[in-house]
Structures are given as C-alpha cells and as structure tokens.
Amino acid sequence: MDECLEFCRLAAFDGENVSELCQRHCISRQTGYVWLRRLRAGEPVEDCSRRPHASPWRTGADLEHAVA
Numbered sequence: 001m002d003e004c005l006e007f008c009r010l011a012a013f014d015g016e017n018v019s020e021l022c023q024r025h026c027i028s029r030q031t032g033y034v035w036l037r038r039l040r041a042g043e044p045v046e047d048c049s050r051r052p053h054a055s056p057w058r059t060g061a062d063l064e065h066a067v068a
Helices: 002-011 018-024 029-041 061-067
Strands: none
Touching: 002 018, 002 029, 018 029
C-alpha cells in the first residue's frame, strides 16, 4: 500500500515520466495507470480481489445441506 501511494505521489509532479516511475517501482505501466486512475477517482489504490461475484456452477445450498 505504501508503494502505491509513493508511486502516485511521485507521478503527481509535473514532468514526471510515468513509464520510468513504473520501471523504478517494478510494476507494469498498466498497473501504474490503474493506480493513478483509482486515486483520482477517490477509490482505494490497493489491488482489488479477482474473486468472481457469482459462481454459476456452484452447488445449490439445499443440495449441500442434504449431503452434509
């Protein structure tokens, strides 16, 4: 988290090259721009969960209860 905020703080300076900052922080340019976009939108800067919101193939609760 501190690395994210430090990156965004440095990127806010005029004339700072985001590509070079990404190399210095060992992150991809895509990640750097995602962090900057999130910070400007007021969202949390840390990485978001990649867990799916829904699982269509999950066994139903009634069947899970019957087996248990």
